[in-house]
Amino acid sequence: MSDKILIAGNWAIGEAAIRAGCRFYAGYPITPQNELTEYMAENMRRAEGGTFIQAESEIAAVNMVLGASAAGARAMTSSSSPGISLKQEGISALAADELPAVIVNMMRGGPGLGNILPSQGDYFQATRGGGHGDYRTIVLAPASVQELADLTMDAFDLADKYRNPVMILGDGMTGQMMEPVVFGKPRPRRYNEKYVLKGAGEGKSKFIRALILDALRMEEHNWKLVRKYRVVEQNEVRFETYKTGNARLIIIAYGIAARIAKGAINRLRDSGMKVGLIRPITLWPFPAQIIRDTAERIDRFLVFEMSTGQMIDDVKLALEGKGHVSFYGRPGGVVPTPAELAKAIVQEYRR
Amino acid sequence: MQIKTIFAGFGGQGVLMMGYSFAQAAMFEGFHVTYLPSYGVEVRGGTANCTVAVSNEEIASPVASQPDYLVVMNNPSLMSFQTRIAPGGAFFLNSSIITGRPNRSDVDIWGVPTAEIASELGNPRVQNVVMMGAYVKMTRIVSAESYLKSLKSILGTKKKAAMEINRKAFEAGFNYIE
Amino acid sequence: MKKVFSRPRSLKSTPFHYCAGCGHSIIHRVICEVIDELGIRGNTIGVPPAGCAVVAYNYFDVDMLEAPHGRGCAVATGIKRTLPDRVVFSYQGDGDLAAIGTAETFHAANRGENITVLFINNAVYGMTGGQMAPTTLLGQTSTTSPPGRNAILDGHPIRMSEILANLEGTAYIERVAVNSAQNILRAKKAVKKAFQYQIDGAGFNMIEVLSQCPTNWKMNTVDACRWVDEVMSKTFPIGVIKDTGKGRKDAD
Structure with a gap:
């Protein structure tokens, strides 16, 4: 088993993401997930067309992901509990815009700054949308480093399939500990390219927005999202x-x-x-x-x-x-x- | 079978490398293994420790509330962990700097003068690998071959000289203890 | 007969919703003319803000991605880094760029992100109904500074252009106005130069536009335009604030 390697959870997420074709990562330092940001700093720049940005804040990081996602990149950001609170604005926007993205939360003790030890206090935040408005994110909860790697790859596929933010909900311990991992083979990326903004060319211009001032249209959009969520509920329970x-x-x-x-x-x-x-x-x-x-x-x-x-x-x-x-x-x-x-x-x- | 070991010392003693090299050797032998380092503010104070669990089935918790083995490279670590070791377990003490003795009569105690052995080899930095020689021999969880293979993969193929001195250190520790 | 005036190709035919006398519609047109002249319509992605220009995508006939309030420069960063050969601009008001989005703006500028920022400074929060902005002048009344902005209680108006000019990452920053035909022509020149700088890979560039807001200033359009010259530009002087010359020389 020469392809089995002993690797820490945070690195395994990074490696799995890059193998799955993630080409945009923005993050901000916070314990206990710094190893992931550092892994991306080291390796994303080596991936063809890869971008790593150490953002000025969690808010900036998730909004950079919003831009990168709309421009067609497989994009990811990561943080731990307090930082995830800051990202909620962007997660809500991603859900509203129906843009794919992967958000990693390696949970730590809270509320407030809490501590940096493993915890599971962000369940409500993760599973109820987390930010404002009627939306859901798909939430995956890995229990081993192998599963962190596997579910990270799956997260990108699910994000593309449903054009929805997907959260990896780990904890300080799964991120820090090392276990043997065999990286799976990522599936080829499948997504509907039509929504991607690349410039209008000679054709009609497009826009992506979350602002819908008309109540009936907003309601229509809300129910449209719900219909999508029903499909997720039917197909993706694990x-x-x-x-x-x-x-x-x-x-x-x-x-x-x-x-x-x-x-x-x-x-x-x-x-x-x-x-x-x-x-x-x-x-x-x-x-x-x-x-x-x-x-x-x-x-x-x-x-x-x-x-x-x-x-x-x-x-x-x-x-x-x-x-x-x-x-x-x-x-x-x-x-x-x-x-x-x-x-x-x-x-x-x-x- | 499930065996948990805590490797502890101060920063710079190569404590995390001890745990990692052992964990990787156990992986090579097909065991389930977890390696959990101490992290965050805890490691800024100059002490470091890691926990390695090895088992032939899925490991429930990477934490060791009652480690079977305790590999201790300095006095403060001995003070922190000595009460936690499981009855029937064993201490591996860096006897070069650890002056006290564990206050436990229900465990084995092995002392290895890692500093003296390493300086005889002409490289004080390989004290951790000297200790691993003694640990691998007495615990018999992994073979010497698997451990050396793990060490080699950590040092990389480019550093032949480094591997040579580390191999000597491992053998010295291995042969020191009876 | 020669046609001397027509709607730019990059400007949709949707009638503007902006108030009478508002600077936004003029600025939109100026940008669209520049996009047409540079031939970059099919290659441009814009980032509209939260604020009066929130539905700018109804007017600009280029691809656009709405940014959450203040995050224009972060969103534009994500687009530009993913598609470096596209022309990316953000369009932001003073509250958006200089209050809630200060960090995003400042750090994008500091990283020298190769994007163009159109910074619309009308010294007031327009869309929400005339509250005090970070650029509201001392003594200027607003719904949240009813007796007039007081330096001790409310702080001073922020000159973002001058602040960002101090950062190594910025290539070109100019402050313009759209209160007269002459100023509009100057503004267009500056906007064109900014886009050209981006095309040339010069780095972060920003055009601050002093924009009249007759509705919230509670003036008629003529007085508002005069106020830009006589009052507002005393705090926010018009002109080139920084030009590293990193863009093409003939960009002027």
């Missing part, structure tokens, strides 16, 4: 199930938390407790159906998040009042051990 077959209690966790959950489940299975896991890979669209279906057989769920409880709302919406949902949360940058989580699960299991 999840993993782990030892759910004969389980009596289902853990629901995403990202690094889901890995910890697997560790806890293995311990508990060793001592005869029937526990399984549903791991959402897309956070929006949320894998509601599998949770609803599982509730036909199993009525106890424990949501584990490295936050005070955000995804649990989506789980409850999915369950439509069925089953019993409990919660174990560790916000603030705490990464509990599988043993700690196992203890919390046992309490719930024995109830």
Whole structure:
């Protein structure tokens, strides 16, 4: 396996992006994702037609991406929680303009400046659009460095397919840690070139804008976006199930938390407790159906998040009042051990 | 099987390289592996550490609350981590500068005078690789061949002389410990 | 008979929505004439702002991408770096360029982005109804400086052109006005030179246009045009502010 390399998550995103044809990156330094910006600085300039810009702010970076995307480039920006708050203006504009872009959020503890440790406190922001107005971004939640690489490539394809911003929602730990990675083969870029602004040539000029002053037209645009989102919801839901077959209690966790959950489940299975896991890979669209279906057989769920409880709302919406949902949360940058989580699960299991 | 090791010392001792070279060797042998460095403000204070987990199945958490092995290159790191090591685990101490002894009786303790060995080889900068020789020998997680292959890939093909001194350092550490 | 006056090819036939006497429509026309004369209509991408000119794409017959408020220079940077052989311009008001978008403007200029910025300075927030702008003159009344701009409370009017001229990345900056036939001709010359500088790869260039806003200044058009000469240009003197000569010599 000579093509397997040991690489940090932040670098893996950068490498996967470049391999997927990303040719425009703008970013601003913020821990814990600086390695990605540095990787792009080093390698984007070497890619043919590649542009790297260290922007003056997160806001400038995402707006540069807006320009590059409209001009036809596969474009990406990245940051961590506080910086993602600043980018929301541009993400809203990308969604309104129906422009493809990839935004990486390696989440850290919050609110405010918080800290630089791994956290999952930005779930609401990521899955509810994040900025102003009626829109959604596709949100992918990788749980390993391999998945960071794979999902980064997929993110560009999804962004093009739906002409929509796609967010990679990682955390400080998946970005910093190294794991063996085999980079997949990127698919050829497929997108409708018609929207790209390249200058009108001899033809009719085009414009891309988000301002729609007429209420009925704005409403029409809103519903048009919703119809697109419905298609995304139908086609793009991804999840993993782990030892759910004969389980009596289902853990629901995403990202690094889901890995910890697997560790806890293995311990508990060793001592005869029937526990399984549903791991959402897309956070929006949320894998509601599998949770609803599982509730036909199993009525106890424990949501584990490295936050005070955000995804649990989506789980409850999915369950439509069925089953019993409990919660174990560790916000603030705490990464509990599988043993700690196992203890919390046992309490719930024995109830 | 899942084994977690923390490599700790101060900046400049090559602590992160120790962890990385070992993790890569484990990857070469087909293990699941995670390497997690300390980062951010933590590393600005002059101390550095990293955690390597090696397993034959998927690794749940790259963090080691109870490491099996602790490779310690300076006194402050010994103070920080000595209570966390799992019973039955082992310390690898840089006995050239670590004067104290761990206050644990339920673990093995191996001392390696890395500074003396490295200066005998004529290069004080290879102390970390001397330590890795002892570590690889006693833990038997990866073979010496895999470790040297990993080292070679890190040093690159251009630096033959660097590889030579590092190989000697590794062998010296490997042979020092019985 | 010879045709001596017609609508520029790059200007759509849509009637302007601007208020009577407003400078925007004149500036739009000037830019379109320049685009036609340089033969770059098919090769140009414009970035309209949030502000009175927010629907500039209804008038300019070139490809356009709307920028969020203040981000014109960042958006233009993204386009230009992706398509370096296109002519890229942003069109921004004083609130857009010198308040909410100061950072984007300043740093694009400092990077020497090879773009052209049309900076429309009318000393007031027009679209939102006449609030104080970063360029509002001392003593000038607005809906948010009702007794007149007070330096102690509100700060001083910002001379962006002079500030940006200090940056190494800027190639050419000139301040013009569109309050008289003579000034409009000068403005056109400056705009043409700016675009030519971009085509020649000279780096960041900006034309600041003092633009009358009779509605929010609460004047008739004649008085507004006179006010530009007699008052506004005392704070914002007209003329070349920086010219590195990096563009073609015959660009003048």
